[in-house]
Amino acid sequence: MGKTIIISNRLPVQLEISNGTINAIPSVGGLATGMKSVHSDGDSLWIGWSGLVEEDISEELEPKIDQALAEHGSSKVQLTKEDIDGFYYGFSNRTIWPLFHYFMEYTEFEWDSWESYQAVNQKFADAIVEKADPDDTIWVHDYQLMLVPQLVREQLPDISIGFFLHIPFPSYEIFRTLPWRKEILEGLLGSDLIGFHTYDYERHFLSSVRRLLGLEVSFNDIYYEDRMVEVDSFPMGIDYKKFSETAAKHANRKEEELSELQKRLNLHKNLSPDAKFLLSIDRLDYTKGIAKRLNAFEYFLNKYPQYKEKVRLIILAVPSRSNVPQYQLLKREVDELVGRINGEFATVNWTPIWYFYRSMPFENLIDLYTTCDIAWLTPIRDGMNLVAKEYIATRTDRSGVLILSEMAGSANEMNEALLINPNNFEEIADTLDRAINMPLEEQKSRNAVLQKRLERYNVENWAKDFMGSLTEQGQKEKSYVAR
Ligand code: GDG
Numbered sequence: 001m002g003k004t005i006i007i008s009n010r011l012p013v014q015l016e017i018s019n020g021t022i023n024a025i026p027s028v029g030g031l032a033t034g035m036k037s038v039h040s041d042g043d044s045l046w047i048g049w050s051g052l053v054e055e056d057i058s059e060e061l062e063p064k065i066d067q068a069l070a071e072h073g074s075s076k077v078q079l080t081k082e083d084i085d086g087f088y089y090g091f092s093n094r095t096i097w098p099l100f101h102y103f104m105e106y107t108e109f110e111w112d113s114w115e116s117y118q119a120v121n122q123k124f125a126d127a128i129v130e131k132a133d134p135d136d137t138i139w140v141h142d143y144q145l146m147l148v149p150q151l152v153r154e155q156l157p158d159i160s161i162g163f164f165l166h167i168p169f170p171s172y173e174i175f176r177t178l179p180w181r182k183e184i185l186e187g188l189l190g191s192d193l194i195g196f197h198t199y200d201y202e203r204h205f206l207s208s209v210r211r212l213l214g215l216e217v218s219f220n221d222i223y224y225e226d227r228m229v230e231v232d233s234f235p236m237g238i239d240y241k242k243f244s245e246t247a248a249k250h251a252n253r254k255e256e257e258l259s260e261l262q263k264r265l266n267l268h269k270n271l272s273p274d275a276k277f278l279l280s281i282d283r284l285d286y287t288k289g290i291a292k293r294l295n296a297f298e299y300f301l302n303k304y305p306q307y308k309e310k311v312r313l314i315i316l317a318v319p320s321r322s323n324v325p326q327y328q329l330l331k332r333e334v335d336e337l338v339g340r341i342n343g344e345f346a347t348v349n350w351t352p353i354w355y356f357y358r359s360m361p362f363e364n365l366i367d368l369y370t371t372c373d374i375a376w377l378t379p380i381r382d383g384m385n386l387v388a389k390e391y392i393a394t395r396t397d398r399s400g401v402l403i404l405s406e407m408a409g410s411a412n413e414m415n416e417a418l419l420i421n422p423n424n425f426e427e428i429a430d431t432l433d434r435a436i437n438m439p440l441e442e443q444k445s446r447n448a449v450l451q452k453r454l455e456r457y458n459v460e461n462w463a464k465d466f467m468g469s470l471t472e473q474g475q476k477e478k479s480y481v482a483r
Helices: 030-041 062-070 081-100 111-131 148-155 181-188 199-213 240-251 260-271 290-303 325-345 362-371 386-394 409-413 425-436 440-456 459-482
Strands: 004-010 013-018 021-026 044-049 074-076 137-141 160-164 193-196 216-218 221-224 227-233 276-283 311-318 353-357 374-377 401-405 418-420
Touching: 004 030, 004 111, 013 062, 021 062, 030 044, 030 459, 044 111, 062 074, 074 111, 081 111, 111 148, 137 148, 137 459, 148 160, 148 181, 160 459, 181 199, 193 199, 193 459, 199 216, 199 227, 227 459, 240 362, 240 386, 240 440, 260 362, 276 290, 276 362, 276 386, 290 311, 290 325, 290 425, 311 362, 325 353, 362 386, 374 386, 374 425, 386 401, 386 409, 386 440, 401 409, 401 425, 401 440, 418 425
Parallel strands: 004 044, 004 137, 044 074, 137 160, 160 193, 193 227, 276 311, 276 374, 311 353, 374 401, 401 418
Antiparallel strands: 013 021, 216 221, 221 227
């Protein structure tokens, strides 16, 4: 049995150079957080972009960069500034990302960026081929690399390849609008196994394969050229132990061990002990519904004025893709909304919204999860949403209420949360009222069920499940070819 090669656009760390020194900064985001724990457990090599463009890497720096990455079990794919503009900010984030999240109005169809996407996918495929041995298993991740499976297959026809999509796969009616729809499907079909978070995404994919390529599909097997490709759903879990154990450790800290953030949170909790803290954590992305959530909060304060000075919304918005115009516009919109709502409702004793536009260290994230009474997550469309799962995992005393959008993949497995439609302000306001007044016993019984489920199907089991299916698929394919 060979090693596993993980491939994703970003590596578990992003490199930065300051004053000639290389700094490795942990990557934030769902894929990175999830796969990091899988990577650290096993014998794997992670291939991806280091965060540095070719233009910034001198001959002298290169071995140091390779060394810094090797310390994280990683190896780089070298990209130029032009690659990043065309492939990452262009095709990946102005075409695929909005289209797959049903934001047709944001979707651009640009030939140049498509060409860049093809060229960069080829670079990733070549980097894999250079490092792979015939008995290795290749696990390709996410929407930036959908051509990679086929490009690797062309050079290594017998190697085992799995692909996992971390975002939704849209319905056929949306997907068919993409000028390069067939190329994307064929790229993915270079895999032996294609995984999605939910059964719905899987169904959408199969429907596109049937209708656009006219291929034979039997249950979840696709007959493609002389191979059989399996498609299945694998809802991604979290590193449950890490979140629950860190939360338990935090609960036992002495006063002097508390973080500055925790001290401030405690101060405000002590000032108004019956106040409720609402929490939302997302990358600043239009799919996450942050602006809508702020409008809904204003609607709630007007509908239920008794909660003025009694609730506080803490928003952690992590900077993301700030080179793409829609993200810049969103940033401005969120800044303005926070300013307007705070200006409208604040009193000398109370600021309704605390807004952080930055990424926080892991320990602070746990402080927020464990201190806030309600997690309020309202994506307009989200492949899974791990924040919802992390919040529940940190509630070691089982208190806390999760309000979650039906449009998040995680809603499928979290029926005990309060599920809402992010476009329905009336329902949201009433659900906030219900969450604020939910008896502790009810919170505990809901969270007990959720925790049990999350603990069982954690990220390790998710990865095992995927890899197990990939191995089985290899056996099945061999018998199919032999027939
Ligand atoms: C994509 C899909 C899918 C957030 N802020 C900080 C921080 N985080 C960590 C959270 C969580 C992760 O980032 C965010 O994951 P999500 O799943 O919520 O969202 P995306 O980044 O959009 O991820 C998504 C996911 O891939 C996995 O397949 O669920 O649907 O869009 O783990 O903890 N971590 C730290 N500081 C922060 O400020 N340290």
